[in-house]
Amino acid sequence: MISREKHDRMANAIRFLSMDAVEKANSGHPGLPMGAADVATVLFSRYLKFDPKAPLWADRDRFVLSAGHGSMLLYSLLYLTGYEDMTVEDLKQFRQLGSKTAGHPEYGHASGIETTTGPLGQGIANAVGMAIAERKLEEEFGSDLQNHYTYVLCGDGCLMEGISHEAIALAGHLKLNKLVLFWDDNNITIDGAVSLSDSTDQIARFQAVHWNTIKVDGHNPDEIAAAIEAAHKSERPTFIACKTTIGFGAPNKAGTHKVHGSPLGADEIAATRKALNWESPAFETPADVLEAWRAAGTRSADARKAWEDRLAATEETKKSEFTRRFAGELVSGFDAAIDTYKKKLAENPPTVATRKASEDALEVINGVLPETLGGSADLTPSNNTKTSQMKSITPTDFSGRYMHWGIREHGMAAAMNGVALHGGLIPYSGGFMIFSDYCRPSIRLAALMGIRVIHVLTHDSIGVGEDGPTHEPVEHMAALRAIPNLLMFRPADAVETAECWQLALQNQHRPSGLALTRQNLAPSRLDYVAENLSAKGAYELVAADNAKVSIFASGSEVELAVKAAAELKGKGIAARVVSVPCVELFDEQPDDYKKAVIGTAPVKIGVEAAVRQGWDKFIGADGTFIGMHSFGASGPAKDLFKHFGITVEAIVAAAEAKAA
Numbered sequence: 001m002i003s004r005e006k007h008d009r010m011a012n013a014i015r016f017l018s019m020d021a022v023e024k025a026n027s028g029h030p031g032l033p034m035g036a037a038d039v040a041t042v043l044f045s046r047y048l049k050f051d052p053k054a055p056l057w058a059d060r061d062r063f064v065l066s067a068g069h070g071s072m073l074l075y076s077l078l079y080l081t082g083y084e085d086m087t088v089e090d091l092k093q094f095r096q097l098g099s100k101t102a103g104h105p106e107y108g109h110a111s112g113i114e115t116t117t118g119p120l121g122q123g124i125a126n127a128v129g130m131a132i133a134e135r136k137l138e139e140e141f142g143s144d145l146q147n148h149y150t151y152v153l154c155g156d157g158c159l160m161e162g163i164s165h166e167a168i169a170l171a172g173h174l175k176l177n178k179l180v181l182f183w184d185d186n187n188i189t190i191d192g193a194v195s196l197s198d199s200t201d202q203i204a205r206f207q208a209v210h211w212n213t214i215k216v217d218g219h220n221p222d223e224i225a226a227a228i229e230a231a232h233k234s235e236r237p238t239f240i241a242c243k244t245t246i247g248f249g250a251p252n253k254a255g256t257h258k259v260h261g262s263p264l265g266a267d268e269i270a271a272t273r274k275a276l277n278w279e280s281p282a283f284e285t286p287a288d289v290l291e292a293w294r295a296a297g298t299r300s301a302d303a304r305k306a307w308e309d310r311l312a313a314t315e316e317t318k319k320s321e322f323t324r325r326f327a328g329e330l331v332s333g334f335d336a337a338i339d340t341y342k343k344k345l346a347e348n349p350p351t352v353a354t355r356k357a358s359e360d361a362l363e364v365i366n367g368v369l370p371e372t373l374g375g376s377a378d379l380t381p382s383n384n385t386k387t388s389q390m391k392s393i394t395p396t397d398f399s400g401r402y403m404h405w406g407i408r409e410h411g412m413a414a415a416m417n418g419v420a421l422h423g424g425l426i427p428y429s430g431g432f433m434i435f436s437d438y439c440r441p442s443i444r445l446a447a448l449m450g451i452r453v454i455h456v457l458t459h460d461s462i463g464v465g466e467d468g469p470t471h472e473p474v475e476h477m478a479a480l481r482a483i484p485n486l487l488m489f490r491p492a493d494a495v496e497t498a499e500c501w502q503l504a505l506q507n508q509h510r511p512s513g514l515a516l517t518r519q520n521l522a523p524s525r526l527d528y529v530a531e532n533l534s535a536k537g538a539y540e541l542v543a544a545d546n547a548k549v550s551i552f553a554s555g556s557e558v559e560l561a562v563k564a565a566a567e568l569k570g571k572g573i574a575a576r577v578v579s580v581p582c583v584e585l586f587d588e589q590p591d592d593y594k595k596a597v598i599g600t601a602p603v604k605i606g607v608e609a610a611v612r613q614g615w616d617k618f619i620g621a622d623g624t625f626i627g628m629h630s631f632g633a634s635g636p637a638k639d640l641f642k643h644f645g646i647t648v649e650a651i652v653a654a655a656e657a658k659a660a
């Protein structure tokens with residue numbers, strides 16, 4: 001039992017480390033760690049199941065600091081509870097270049113940071129994904145191996161962001177009862193009082209989406225503890241509104257926005273020391289307090305050992321499957337399954353839309369990889385993401401493998417990040433490519449974190465047709481290609497689609513997007529080739545001796561390029577075709593490969609039903625680009641391609657004009 005006095009001193013240790021680190025960095029947010037220190041102390045010292053000696057323990061509780069600007073709260077906790085890779089030195093390096101203690105928590109910088117937070121609201125949705133993963137894996141592997149809570153701490157800002165609503169509505173619907181959200185209800189944001197911009201009744205809001213709601217004094221450890229215990233008994237996710245004072249303890253600045261985003265200053269820190277009766281110098285935690293915190297850090301060591309014993313005693317096949325899944329490794333027969341499928345495609349190359357080709361590839365993939373968690377943002381029949389193996393997940397049945405995310409692209413993408421971060425599952429989504437804009441912040445974070453989430457982005461150009469310009473991506477390929485570490489695939493036919501899926505799955509530390517067509521495409525890869533030709537990002541599809549013209553194209557425009565090359569040949573102009581399924585992978589090839597692919601033909605033409613941006617690396621500034629220069633339009637797809645001049649004739653004419 002932790003006495004009130006001890007609790008207060010433990011919480012104050014967080015407050016002072018946070019104040020001191022922000023002061024030293026002369027940058028950061030002391031207000032949240034000071035205000036939320038009591039909530040965090042109760043959670044970490046009494047309830048959170050974690051072991052700093054085994055930070056990746058698959059059955060640990062997850063803690064997400066959604067209000068990432070309060071990062072010093074998390075760093076203080078990691079240091080105090082005894083994570084070996086978080087030292088006082090690290091705290092002193094807060095916000096410095098190359099330090100683990102970045103301005104906002106960054107996944108991978110130090111153990112115990114479960115996700116990258118900072119963009120408000122993302123952490124809530126990540127946590128929903130983690131809770132989904134836990135529930136799904138408990139269903140699959142049993143509660144002996146998976147049975148943990150997901151806790152998340154958010155502020156007013158997280159709750160104002162729209163993504164929070166997408167996430168909590170889904171969590172309430174799915175009855176994710178092992179999800180507990182603490183709201184640091186301090187009434188303050190950057191501009192001042194919350195009342196400047198919001199008057200939401202948050203309790204009513206959470207009740208409306210079927211959460212269990214509890215209100216506590218966020219500085220009263222007994223009330224906080226009682227709320228957590230009530231949450232553990234709930235059949236729904238629990239929202240704990242914790243009334244707190246931002247910057248708690250600072251005599252002159254607490255309760256004001258002045259403590260939100262700037263150091264307290266030496267005078268105010270000295271006054272806080274006095275007010276909280278804290279005598280230790282900066283960055284020093286009194287021995288008895290550190291000891292209490294270290295004891296909190298060893299609380300779950302026995303539970304972890306017991307879990308390891310249970311895993312060791314698990315039947316061999318199940319055990320190795322569980323271990324493989326959490327290591328993120330694919331089954332050994334995965335590549336062989338794709339290879340067999342490629343052989344089958346070569347026997348009878350299909351004319352299909354790549355969204356359909358993706359479904360066919362997924363039929364093979366989902367047959368061999370039980371860890372895929374498919375889904376769609378309410379576009380299942382259009383995205384073709386649900387294969388025969390996939391039963392829908394429902395609030396009462398998590399034995400399925402298919403998520404109906406609802407019309408919530410942003411929440412979906414962020415929750416998928418949470419699923420991937422949790423481990424044990426590979427999430428892939430479905431959505432219209434145009435609405436990648438709606439989930440771009442989460443795709444960006446997946447890329448920043450280096451996690452494997454896969455976005456199936458169908459209806460990838462004016463090929464959408466009648467739905468018109470609101471639904472026709474134009475700048476999206478370029479915009480997505482601009483995100484570092486994201487692999488954007490735009491396959492040209494069924495074989496490339498299978499290859500791109502293979503690459504997306506093999507890349508354990510990168511997210512991927514697959515841009516897929518609505519309209520049918522003629523096959524461009526007619527012969528079986530064992531090698532994954534898409535792996536180099538771009539390759540010569542049609543060769544020509546002494547080529548005068550090189551045509552570079554991706555996706556649906558490869559078919560046009562191939563036809564144009566054949567016509568040019570008939571006219572005595574030698575033209576080669578390069579298929580470009582993934583610009584990022586091409587960029588990573590050695591220079592001599594890139595040179596060979598770009599070739600020496602004097603005329604270079606790029607074809608993609610999208611904006612030119614990015615294509616100059618293939619065709620040069622003086623190359624010809626056949627693509628989009630404006631928004632699309634509504635009409636049958638074939639009329640649109642003609643209207644916007646993306647045709648075989650246009651390619652041939654451009655080549656003739658320049659090759660002459």
Ligand SMILES: Cc1ncc(C[n+]2csc(CCOP(=O)(O)OP(=O)(O)O)c2C)c(N)n1
Binds near residue numbers: 031069121155157260
């Ligand atoms: C999506 C997003 N928009 C804006 C910001 C910048 N920002 C950081 S903290 C903050 C205010 C948050 O207020 P609150 O959640 O109440 O935090 P507190 O003031 O209690 O620390 C803002 C606007 C951000 N990090 N993310």
